[in-house]
Amino acid sequence: DVQMTQSPSAMSASVGDRVTITCRASQDISKYLSWFQQKPGKVPQRLIFATSSLQGGVPSRFSGSGSGTEFTLTISSLQPEDFATYYCLQYYNYPYAFGQGTKLEIK
Amino acid sequence: EVELLESGGGLVQPGGSLRLSCVASGFTFSSQPMDWVRQAPGKGLEWVSTINKSGAITYYVDSVKGRFTISRDNSKNTLYLQMNGLRDEDTAIYYCARIGVVDFWGQGTLVTVSP
Helix, strand or coil: CCCEEEECCEEEECCCCCEEEEEEECCCCCCCEEEEEECCCCCCEEEEECCCEECCCCCCCEEEEEECCEEEEEECCCCHHHCCEEEEEECCCCCCEECCCEEEEEC | CCEEEEECCEEECCCCCEEEEEEEECCCHHHCCEEEEEECCCCCEEEEEEECCCCCCEEECHHHCCCEEEEEECCCCEEEEEECCCCHHHCEEEEEEECCCCCEECCCEEEEECC
């Protein structure tokens, strides 16, 4: 089974900062990785699919990169509405697996 | 517009059973595999199960194998999750979803396992 290791588990940052979150897969998952944003009490929202494709309606300050086993989500300039928890998801094979999550808090 | 509407959650004692349902609309249900994803209170997302388009192939996370059964009725555009032998650690919001290549989520239904 593919294990996803997401880091950091939590971080604090300021509005305008550039932020990077990383997910590492225990084996090659090609490009089959998505990123989600979840705010308290809300359904997760997909930001990125297929490693680097931006979901419709998602601001361009969000970007994804990587391949194989290492992937990153970058927020180029944090906005107040970006403070949330972020998850990666591998959908290369079953069982699918989410990362443990990264809680992004205001500094 | 895609809509996934879950029902069937509630309070159940350890060892008990519940059946979750999810009625889909706004897309061709029979053309999509479907998933259940859960989230325990204050915890992260966990993929639980997937069923293929016809219902012939299913997948489960190890922690629910032998206790949960995913099924579907394409004539009713409905996805199910039969949960038996429920444990405290199964307490979570259960989302009906299609994740991966496409991305659809319901609003979730809360399952609470408690004496």
